[in-house]
Amino acid sequence: MPVPARPKVGGSGSYWPARHSGARVILLLLYQEHLVSTKLHWEMEPRQWSGRFPEMPGQDKTGKDSPSHLSRMRRGPGTEPTLSLLPWFQNPNGHQFLTKEELLKRCAQKAPRVAPGSARPWPALRSLLHRNLVLRTHQPARYSLTPEGLELAQKLAESEGLSLLNVGIRPEEPPGEEIAVPGAASAELASEAGVQQPPLELRPGEYRVLLCVDIGETRGAGHRPELLRELQRLHVTHTVRKLHVGDFVWVAQETNPRDPAASPGELVLDHIVERKRLDDLCSSIIDGRFREQKFRLKRCGLERRVYLVEEHGSVHNLSLPESTLLQAVTNTQVIDGFFVKRTADIKESAAYLALLTRGLQRLYQGHTLRSRPWGTPGNPESGAMPSPNPLCSLLTFSDFNAGAIKNKAQSVREVFARQLMQVRGVSGEKAAALVDRYSTPASLLAAYDACATPREQETLLSTIKCGRLQRNLGPALSRTLSQLYCSYSPLT
């Protein structure tokens, strides 16, 4: 029986990164973010303040060197700090994440010598990961401090007597195409934290409509950067962001926010586009993602769903016959109610998106837009014939994207059901019945443990009633599941 290697202990007692080393810089940058997030959490929820963290030095001074985002906290009496001003606020539990790009950017400003080029591996970061001082999650990767890393960073900070306020970094905006990630992230993460944002109203002339491209559409295999080039060539105002559902949406963005330092208010229009090349479509049908993606798109809060199917007419060696693909796409149109657009290649797709963008810009001219809370329908009579009047009661972009993250998050129940369906013969109905009875694996394993004999284990599940017809799960499946969940020897 294989015994796994013991996980490495952080060893923070013996490890002390040298001054000005890359590892130390990384730890301090992440620590700074951690402090900013917990400090601001304190600002919002004074009663929950635990008082563990040191006072931020220099708070009462109006230091010109202070980073813009923190200086906003020192406004005069009567002004409320709002989360939308805080670019890096992520999670009120104090877990602060930074992406590799963000780390590199700040490192380049703070200590240029230790930052490698963005495409190069970063040994300092890797070493911290291996020592379990820094944690990496999600894709694209986000980095944060582990409890040991936090301890170490605290000691490092104290040893340097650093005033972390003075090493703040102003988020950059490169000219030309917007990098809206920082501004958007703040409000979005406020939404994740469940904080209600004030209602937003955008009158005609106060906003512009732009295309929002999922960052996953711009990286990766082959010609995806071509999409952005084409959009630029066609003069489409666009922004690239991480979307948690769909590949393209449109945002109505405030052009002159009342508070110039704040990130502009943003509402997401009712249209959402999912783009699929034919080969992607094949593989997603085979592995089941197709259905799941459509399911999530139907619940994302946007009603005008578009399926953009690309690479028609080009020769393919596809894993599914054409007739199957045609049926799948037609089903998406007729049964799921998506609008289907077929294009030959990525240039045509870009042209289509450009036309849609322009069309939406025209459509919304002269209309006042208002934010609506997450979970409410935009159009009460959504079954009615589509009206040429565009939907003006819209979700905020942050609510939309945060809601999509929540929909993606897996619950134990859901994963357990999916796992049960990996056994041949266990259908959705059967899985539902099983999970209804034993809603977590721990519960099922415990039930097996409570059995007196192997025979009892084999028959434990055979009388579970499944589906509308309340049929028994049956002795065969019950036995197979007991083999899976009771075997202390390697499965074959």
Added chain:
Amino acid sequence: MARVGPGRAGASRRGRSGQRRPATWEISDSDTEGPAHSEAAARARDPAGERRAAAEALRLLRPEQVLRRLAVRVDPAFLEDAGADVLMEALEALGCECLIEPQRPARSLQWTRASPDPCPRSLPPEVWTAGEQELLLLLEPEEFLQGVATLTQISGPTRWVPWISPEITARPHLAVIGLDAYLWSRQHVPRGTQPESPQVAGAEVAVGWPEVEEALVLLQLWANLDVLLVASWEELSQHVCAITKALAQCPLKQYRESQAFSFCTAGRWAAGEPVARDGTGLRGAWWRQIRQFSRVSPAVADAVVTAFPSPRLLQQALVACSTERERLGLLADLPVTASEDGRPRRVGPDLSRRICLFLTTVNPDLLLDLSS
């Protein structure tokens, strides 16, 4: 040891609708209250009869049964072109009813779905009558282009759409055969010898592909109207048959979607390899189980299953850990064969945490992702 709950006989649905708020993916569009409760009561009175009725209702949901109740009405003008024979043969081969009778608008094809007679009460009525009538309007290229010219010259959004009068209640689709060939031939006819119909000769706008593309987008935005551009009757007939089959699948899919775990992969593509009586094949199932977590590649699943070739072995190792931290990090350092693009070479603490929480928690609603 966890408590084993009381055994439940009969309607397990009682638990779901009464006690906990269903997760979003369980909430159906149609009402779950009525049928379930009345069904439970009916079952108490005549269990065998109700089961038969429920079985019959489910049988009627099957696409081949729905096809029998689907009627396709074809306008005679549709059939003027000899190519239409292909279409009619294909439709008849499907098994639905084909009627030739004048339609409004002319040159259209309409699908209607009849409810079964008698209509089973055990499923919500929407399942039988759900979905509007569908309509396919066939346009000549010339006709289509005239509409395009008008559309691209209109200044603002309008409810009016060329070719379709407002009193049409069915959900319309447009189709044009041979638009590409038509436009191509027009471009290549030398000026001055163009055989023009009066309307087009008078049009100021030269209508080409750019105008067509623009009009397609306007039709989408203003009226949610799609246009099928095909090269031949053969192609049109493939689409028409696909639409017909999709309509036949509507009731079943809508019913399934109202059931729990509808997003899960079930069906042919996802079914695993068969498991033999002696349990051979379960390792593959366990491997696929690991892949059900988000962001798990085949290589990562390999790593976990190689280290713990059964769920019990993993559970055993977890129980043997002395601290919570050890438990959550149990899988983190398992090595993973690197893929070409230099992806992570170990399982990592995030997935380790999720898997370990998953196996040990008693809270089914716990969200496994870190940021939640």
